[in-house]
Amino acid sequence: MKLSKLSIVVPCYNEESNIEELFNELKKVIESLTCVCEVIFVDDGSKDNTYKEIEKKSHKYDYVHGVSLSRNFGHQIALLAGLEKASGDVIITLDGDLQHPPQVIPELIEKYNKGFDIVNTRRIDDESTSFLKKKTSTLFYILINKLSDIKVEPFGADFRLMSRETVDAFLSIKEQDRFTRGLVSWIGYNQGVVEYKASPRFSGKSSYTVKKMFQLAINGITSMSSKPLRISLYLGLMFFITGLIYAVFIIYNYFAGINVEGWTSILITILILGGIQLLISSIIGEYVSRIFNETKSRPLYLVKKQTSKKIT
Known part of the structure; x- marks a missing residue:
C-alpha cells in the first residue's frame, strides 16, 4: 500500500x-x-x-x-x-x-x-x-x-x-x-x-484527573456492552431467591415456636438490599442518560x- x-x-x-x-x-x-x-x-x-x-x-x-x-x-x-x-x-x-x-x-x-x-x-x-x-x-x-x-x-x-x-x-x-x-x-x-x-x-x-478517568471507564463499558444490565438482572434474581428462602425459614421458625431475635439481621438485610437497589438504579440510569443524549441529536x-x- x-x-x-x-x-x-x-x-x-x-x-x-x-x-x-x-x-x-x-x-x-x-x-x-x-x-x-x-x-x-x-x-x-x-x-x-x-x-x-x-x-x-x-x-x-x-x-x-x-x-x-x-x-x-x-x-x-x-x-x-x-x-x-x-x-x-x-x-x-x-x-x-x-x-x-x-x-x-x-x-x-x-x-x-x-x-x-x-x-x-x-x-x-x-x-x-x-x-x-x-x-x-x-x-x-x-x-x-x-x-x-x-x-x-x-x-x-x-x-x-x-x-x-x-x-x-x-x-x-x-x-x-x-x-x-x-x-x-x-x-x-x-x-x-x-x-x-x-x-x-x-x-x-495532565488534564486527565481520576474523575475523568473514572468517567471514561464508565463511558467505555456502557457504550460497548449491555452486560451490566444483565448483571443487574442476575443480582436481582439472586437476592429475590435468597429472600424467598429466608422467608420460608422465618415462617418455619414461627410455626415451630422458635423465637429468633433478628434486629441485626433485619438491619443488615435492609442495608444490603437498599444498596443493591441503588446500584441497579444507577446502572439503569447510565443507560437511560445515553438514550437521552442520543435523542437530542445535537452536533x-x-x-x-x-x-x-x-x-x-
Missing part, C-alpha cells in the same frame, strides 16, 4: 507550553518522510494560549492547520473533529503532551506498509508512572474486556494509525457518547500493534474558528 498523503491529528487542551517542542519533534519526522504531510491541531477549548501557538505555526508552515472548538468538548470529541478535518489516505492521531513520541510514527507507517489497516499502540510505562495509575489502568482493561462484547487492546492509547477506509468507517458511526478505543476495535479490519515507551509530560499538568462539537490556510 503506497502512502501518498499523511495526516497527523493532535488534540490539545491547555498545551501552550508543549506546542513548540511537539512541533519540532513532528517536523523532524515529517522531513524524513517522502509523502505529502499535514498536521491538524485541534484546540479543545483551552483556557491558555494554545491556539495562538498553533496559529503561529500555521502562518509559518503551509502544512499546519489549526481548529479551535467553541468550548471543551472532551478528548474523544476533539479526536473526532480532527479526523473529520483530515484529508490524508493515512491518518495518525497522538496527544499533544509528548507522551506519545512522534519518533514512533515511522514504525506505524512500516506496519501499515505490511498490510495492516489500523496500527494501534501499546504503552510500556516507565519508572515514573505511579503504582496507583498502573493498577487502575490494569483494572480498567480487565473490566472492559470482561464486560464488553469486543476486545480493547490492553494498555492502549489514542495514538494510532488508521487508513482512509477505516477512518471513513469510524466516522460513519454517529454515536453521541464516544469511546474511541472501543469503536476502533468494533469496526474490525486488519489491526496490528506497536509498543512504545511512555515519556513523562514535557510540560504542564458533537462546534468550531469557533480555524486557521485561514485550508489544507487540500
